[in-house]
Amino acid sequence: MKNTQKGIQKRMRWLAPLAAMLLALTACSGGGGNNSAADAGTDQAAGNGSEAKQMRDVSVVLDWTxxxxxxxxxxxxDQGFYEKEGLNVKILQPGAGGAxxxxxxxxxxxxxxxxxSVTQARVQGVPLVSIAAVIQHNTSGFAAPADxxxxxxxxxxxxRYGGWGSPVEEAVMKSIMDQEGADVSKVEKINMGEADFFTAVKRDIDFAWIYYAWTGIEAQLRNEPIDMLYVKDYSDSLDYYTPVLVTNEKQIADDPELVKSFMKATAEGYRYAIDHPAEAADILIKAVPDLDPKLVKASQEWLSPKYQDDAAQWGWQKPEVWKNYGDWMGSQKLLEGDFDYTKAFTNDYLPAADAK
Structure with missing residues (x-):
């Protein structure tokens, strides 16, 4: 993987798959915490004896590579935090339908x-629930080569803006341009296709939407200076949580203890990454050897302090962040129904001991 620009691309396409998701919900059984042997199982469960038999196979699917x-x-x-909770966790990449x-x-x-995507899903009756904010503040924005x-x-x-034709792209752009009396209709929109940021700005665009933690850091390493306009700097409503960890309502109802155990270990994992960015980068490099080690190390150094940032603990979600962004989406006519932000997220499964 060269960068997470394609992760932004996939995120921008969340509108279309939601109808298919609703159909899938009627065809699939819901909420099980255990997964088949094909989907779960790591070296943690390789041992023999009653202790190994008590390990519970659980999968978590990523949003992208x-x-x-x-x-x-x-x-x-790697650090055995899931194992300590009796969980044998398998990290999966998403299938064709998405995470x-x-x-x-x-x-x-x-x-x-x-x-x-959780906000849009909720108004369409899809029972996703956010259980933690991975990063406390939005680190995405519009980036352009300095020249x-x-x-x-x-x-x-x-x-020339390189994007993927999602309504949210133009809505965000218009929102921040309106503040300066600028006209979004004067921006030429070009579909980036499968090109990454660095290829596209050399080919036919001037700027694109990126995550600084990956593409911005890569620009530094490539000695290709960029100007970065973080969307959160122009509107509190755009300082939303991206990414988040999610589960579904049935999982919470049927097995809240699994959610609690998973989140306890996950919070420990992110706390480790906050406190030990270099060692955490090595763990990711070891697990995913195709990644560029220099990029991983530099990205981790930049991102680790931002996981928790100014929150009382890692993963904490503020009601006003969910309300403000939902209201903004509604004002931009990006929602097809009423959004109850109180049901879209919960902090109930974050471990109190993680607070600092």
Whole structure:
């Protein structure tokens, strides 16, 4: 994987698959915490005897290919935090239907998602529930090579934006351009296709939406300076949680102890990544050897302090963040129904002992 630009691409396409997700929910059984032997099982369960038999196979599905957003999960496996909770955790990459569909249908009990897709899913009756904010503040934004001289949203005018045609892209762009009296219709929109950021800006675009923790850090390592406009800096409503960990309502109802145990170990994993970024980077590199070690190490160093940031504990979600973003989506006509933010997330399964 070169960068998580394609992760943004997949996130921007969350509108279309939701109808298919609803159909899948009627065809799949929901909520099981145990998974088949094909889906679960790591070296943690390789031992013999009654202790090994008591281990519970559990899967968690990523939103995209592994990157430093996911380091806490890999650390929790490597450091034995899941094993201590009696869990034999398998980390999966998403299938064709995506992580949200896999979790909502009960194919797997846990996954990585985003606040925007959970919000859209909830208004369409998809029972996803966010159980932790992986990163406390939104680290995404619009980025451009420094030679394009894009220093503010006003400078988007007359430039070429590389995206994927999602309604949320133009809505966010319009929101921050409106604040400066700029006209979003003066931005030329170009479909990036499968190109990554670095290829696209050399080919036919001036700027794109990226996660700084990966693509921005890669730009530093490549000595290709960029200007970064974080969307959260222009609106409190755009400082939403991305990514989040999710489960489904049935899983919570049927087996809340599994959710609690999973989150206890996961919080320990992210705490380890916060306190030991270099060692955590090595864990991710070992687990996913195809990754660029220099990029992983630099990204982890930048991202580790941002997992918890100014929150009382890792994973904490504020009601106002869910309300503000839901209200913003509604104001932009991005929702097709009423959104009850109080049911979209919960902090109930975060371990109190994790607070610092």
């Amino acid at each position: 592994p990157n430093t957003n996911h380091t806490g999960l890999y650390a929790a496996v 949200d569909q896999m979790v909502a249908s009960g194919e797997v009990p846990f996954g990585v998602s985003y606040q925007e 394009r001289n894009i220093k503010s949203p006003k400078d988007f005018e007359g430039k």
